[in-house]
Amino acid sequence: MLGNSSCCLPVSSCTVCFDHLRTRNRCSVRGRDAMDGSDLTPVQLADELGVSVGTLANWRWRDEGPRYVKLGSGRSSPIRYQRKDIDAWKARHAVGGELAA
Numbered sequence: 001m002l003g004n005s006s007c008c009l010p011v012s013s014c015t016v017c018f019d020h021l022r023t024r025n026r027c028s029v030r031g032r033d034a035m036d037g038s039d040l041t042p043v044q045l046a047d048e049l050g051v052s053v054g055t056l057a058n059w060r061w062r063d064e065g066p067r068y069v070k071l072g073s074g075r076s077s078p079i080r081y082q083r084k085d086i087d088a089w090k091a092r093h094a095v096g097g098e099l100a101a
Contacts, residue, residue, distance in 0.1 A: 039069070039081060040080065041078075042056045045066070045086065065089065066088075067081075067088075068080065069081075069082065
């Protein structure tokens with residue numbers, strides 16, 4: 001079933017659909033657009049930033065990366081990143097160039 005749009009994973013992690021994010025199709029699994037600014041998993045954020053999931057884990061441990069939400073109190077509780085926190089972290093780390101007016 002390659003090429004269907006029933007997946008919420010980033011293209012690099014998805015084994016079902018290779019065009020989901022590229023075409024920004026509506027997700028029939030979760031009933032929402034995958035590009036709607038919703039929370040991202042570490043796999044999705046790593047794909048977006050071009051870093052490894054391990055790098056994100058190191059940043060969390062060292063308190064260097066984007067703010068995150070831990071959904072539970074256990075060691076293996078799921079982690080989510082909110083779009084507003086990702087954008088704020090990117091803005092704090094912007095270098096060079098001029099600010100747009």
